[in-house]
Amino acid sequence: MTHMTWLVSFVAILGGCSGQGSTKPYRQQSPPEFRTAAASIMGKDVNNSDPDDPDNPNPRIRLQPSPGKAPLIGNRPVEVLASDNKSGAYVAFTGQVPVTQFFRIIGRADCDDWVLLQPITPFVDYYNSGAYTGDKPALQCLGKAHQRYRNKSDERLTGSDGVVFDIQSAKFIDHDDSAYGPRKIHMDGWAIKFVEPTSADIAARLDTKPLSPIDIVQFKTAAYWVEKHRVAAFVPALRKMLPLESPFATLNSWGETEHAALRALVMADPSDASIDPYVRILEAGIAKMLIPGSEYAVSGRSVGDAPYLAANVLACRHEPGTVKLLERVMLHATIIQHKMASVKALIALGKSDVVKKNMADGKLGNISTTVTNLFSRRDPLAFTCPMKPQID
Numbered sequence: 001m002t003h004m005t006w007l008v009s010f011v012a013i014l015g016g017c018s019g020q021g022s023t024k025p026y027r028q029q030s031p032p033e034f035r036t037a038a039a040s041i042m043g044k045d046v047n048n049s050d051p052d053d054p055d056n057p058n059p060r061i062r063l064q065p066s067p068g069k070a071p072l073i074g075n076r077p078v079e080v081l082a083s084d085n086k087s088g089a090y091v092a093f094t095g096q097v098p099v100t101q102f103f104r105i106i107g108r109a110d111c112d113d114w115v116l117l118q119p120i121t122p123f124v125d126y127y128n129s130g131a132y133t134g135d136k137p138a139l140q141c142l143g144k145a146h147q148r149y150r151n152k153s154d155e156r157l158t159g160s161d162g163v164v165f166d167i168q169s170a171k172f173i174d175h176d177d178s179a180y181g182p183r184k185i186h187m188d189g190w191a192i193k194f195v196e197p198t199s200a201d202i203a204a205r206l207d208t209k210p211l212s213p214i215d216i217v218q219f220k221t222a223a224y225w226v227e228k229h230r231v232a233a234f235v236p237a238l239r240k241m242l243p244l245e246s247p248f249a250t251l252n253s254w255g256e257t258e259h260a261a262l263r264a265l266v267m268a269d270p271s272d273a274s275i276d277p278y279v280r281i282l283e284a285g286i287a288k289m290l291i292p293g294s295e296y297a298v299s300g301r302s303v304g305d306a307p308y309l310a311a312n313v314l315a316c317r318h319e320p321g322t323v324k325l326l327e328r329v330m331l332h333a334t335i336i337q338h339k340m341a342s343v344k345a346l347i348a349l350g351k352s353d354v355v356k357k358n359m360a361d362g363k364l365g366n367i368s369t370t371v372t373n374l375f376s377r378r379d380p381l382a383f384t385c386p387m388k389p390q391i392d
Helices: 002-017 032-039 120-131 134-152 201-206 213-229 233-241 246-250 254-268 278-285 306-316 322-334 336-348 352-360 365-375
Strands: 089-091 103-108 113-117 162-166 171-175 185-189 191-192
Touching: 089 134, 103 213, 113 134, 120 352, 120 365, 134 185, 191 365, 201 213, 201 233, 213 233, 213 254, 233 254, 246 278, 254 306, 278 306, 278 322, 278 336, 306 322, 306 336, 322 336, 322 352, 352 365
Parallel strands: 089 162
Antiparallel strands: 103 191, 113 185, 162 191, 171 185
16 A cells, blocks of 8 residues: 555656646756757748747737847847737837837827835835836836726727837826825826828928927838838938038937938938938048047947948949048048948948058058958948848
8 A cells, every 4th residue: 555655656746747747847948049040040030030929929910120129039029019919009118119110199198197116125215206217117007008908998099009108208296195105107108000101191200300209219110111112202301300410410419310311311312312411421520539630530429320321322322532532531530430431431442452551551540450350351231232221
């Protein structure tokens, strides 16, 4: 009898360990890079993959990730790409909305709700001050938006696909009389509706300077639409968005809107259009420094890849005087991005000898090592003509 009891217990233990019993087996997951390599071997596109969510296999809304933000296999997306499987609502922060789908703004749908959090002892004073927002109160706003959308209890959401919130605006605006009681949080939000845009939708967005965070997100979706479809009719509106009013602005006044406008412009601009904007963008890199000379270049604060896009256009157009312009910027620019963009454009034009001679003469300053590395290996971001959109 004792022997049979022991045997039954042993079989039960084996069943639990094998995963056949009630105990869920633990299987250590491979690192994302291993899973990515395995997926690549099997022929999957690991650089443009949107992994299926087993908890939400057929969402009402499914969006494509922004260029460069597609998650590798095994990684979680950095953007919200689908509506919720329970509420059916698309709810996200402004920084999580991909640029790949245009949307209309239905109206304001701010979060003005009471939340109850357990403050961490070292930060009690900060919590009570009203300055504390953190992420948890904002996440509670998202949960309440899902609940109201599902229950159809908020008329502000009627006819919308959900809500987009600006987390930077989150702040406590009221509290009850107790020391650690509920706090009322305010966070700006907008009800939105994803649509296939008309020409009027795109024109209305591009012709109006974005003011609010949701305007900026919507502008980026409109600019991406122009970039994808290469619609030259919107070129004048895009040019107006570039910060070209002064050399200082052309170097320092680049934000999300301006970068989106330039990316769309270089794809939609007709081949016979004026190159003046691109020349001014490159020449802005010849900025006056506290210490005269361009031997030690510094990185531009907000200019990003604007000089590279401008230099790529100039290399493709190859109008008279282009090589002299590029060589002047390469030698005299004080901003790294502008110097390197000029180098890459000269190489694309077959002027590697000009670059190498100036480097041998010590005229490239502190970018010499980067340029040497550029010659010693294949450049994955080499300039191409015609230029390739982000969607490629």
